[in-house]
Amino acid sequence: xxxxxxxxxxxxxxxxxxxxxxxxxxxxxxxxxxxxxxxxxxxxxxxxxxxxxxxxxxxxxxxxxxxxxxxxxxxxxxxxxxxxxxxxxxxxxxxxxxxxxxxxxxxxxxxxxxx
Amino acid sequence: xxxxxxxxxxxxxxxxxxxxxxxxxxxxxxxxxxxxxxxxxxxxxxxxxxxxxxxxxxxxxxxxxxxxxxxxxxxxxxxxxxxxxxxxxxxxxxxxxxxxxxxxxxxxxxxxx
Numbered sequence: 001x002x003x004x005x006x007x008x009x010x011x012x013x014x015x016x017x018x019x020x021x022x023x024x025x026x027x028x029x030x031x032x033x034x035x036x037x038x039x040x041x042x043x044x045x046x047x048x049x050x051x052x053x054x055x056x057x058x059x060x061x062x063x064x065x066x067x068x069x070x071x072x073x074x075x076x077x078x079x080x081x082x083x084x085x086x087x088x089x090x091x092x093x094x095x096x097x098x099x100x101x102x103x104x105x106x107x108x109x110x111x112x113x114x115x
Numbered sequence: 116x117x118x119x120x121x122x123x124x125x126x127x128x129x130x131x132x133x134x135x136x137x138x139x140x141x142x143x144x145x146x147x148x149x150x151x152x153x154x155x156x157x158x159x160x161x162x163x164x165x166x167x168x169x170x171x172x173x174x175x176x177x178x179x180x181x182x183x184x185x186x187x188x189x190x191x192x193x194x195x196x197x198x199x200x201x202x203x204x205x206x207x208x209x210x211x212x213x214x215x216x217x218x219x220x221x222x223x224x225x226x227x228x
Contacts, residue, residue: 034217041224043205044159046216089159091217093209102174103149103209103217107158 002027002094004106012112017080021109023073023090031093035064035075038087038108047088048075052095080113087111117142121206121220128227134179134193136223138206141187146208148189149217150181153203165189201227 003026013019023033032051036044048057048064050073056065063076073090089108121138128134140146150162161174163181171181178197182190189206206220 031211036217041203041222043219043221044207044217046218049216093211093217102161102164102172103207104161105151105159 002030002092002104004090004092004104006088006090006106006109008109009107010110010112012114013080014114015080015082017113018076018078019080019111021075021077021088021111023075023106025071025073025092027092027094028068028071029095030068031095033064033066033073034091034093034103035062035073036089036091036105038089044089077111080111082113082115085111085113117208117218119206119208119218119220121223123223124221125224126226128196128225130198130227131195134191134196134200134225136191136204136206136225138189138191138220139187140208143187143208143210145186146210148183149207150189150191151205151207153205155202159205163191196227198227201225 005024007022030052032049034049035047037047038044048059050057050066061078066073087108087110089105091103091105093103118141148165151159152162153159163173165171165183168183179193204223207217209215209217
């Protein structure tokens with residue numbers, strides 16, 4: 001059974017710092033991994049999707065890496081801004097034999113960027 | 116372009132009343148559809164997912180049910196709500212054939228009193 005964990009649960013940093021959020025998963029039979037952002041009371045917005053054959057994806061100040069063999073992904077945010085304050089969740093789309101399976105989320109990391 | 120609609124945005128219901136939340140997707144065909152619940156201060160819990168019309172997989176035992184009467188319509192229902200059903204309900208879709216991102220609706224905040 002796939003389990004997804006995220007460390008730390010909460011993070012507070014001063015504006016301008018670079019930071020890393022971590023995601024771990026127990027089953028390496030994945031189809032893809034995604035990083036999402038959620039603002040309070042809102043739906044989720046997909047930031048980056050890494051396919052199982054890829055090692056990283058970049059979008060602006062965001063860089064996500066994937067190491068399937070160790071069951072880990074990191075989300076790197078460069079030069080953090082107060083507008084980056086939100087909860088960040090990682091999610092795994094699993095593969096079950098030859099069919100696709102559900103998307104499972106980690107508990108999230110709550111990020112606060114202090115001006 | 117594809118869009119996902121979810122309604123209502125907020126709902127206050129008494130214990131024991133029925134529930135129907137609707138989600139529709141536009142601009143795509145044969146999507147995978149998902150219902151998630153997010154309780155206050157907790158992570159996203161997958162409730163149901165569907166790979167096609169009439170095909171529903173349930174993740175957790177509960178008094179909720181889901182139906183997919185049309186390709187791009189996903190409905191979450193309950194005959195009798197419990198206090199523990201309160202939470203933020205999110206509908207989502209993706210298309211696995213092209214390894215696309217998971218897109219979410221704006222959510223329904225359900226309060227059962």
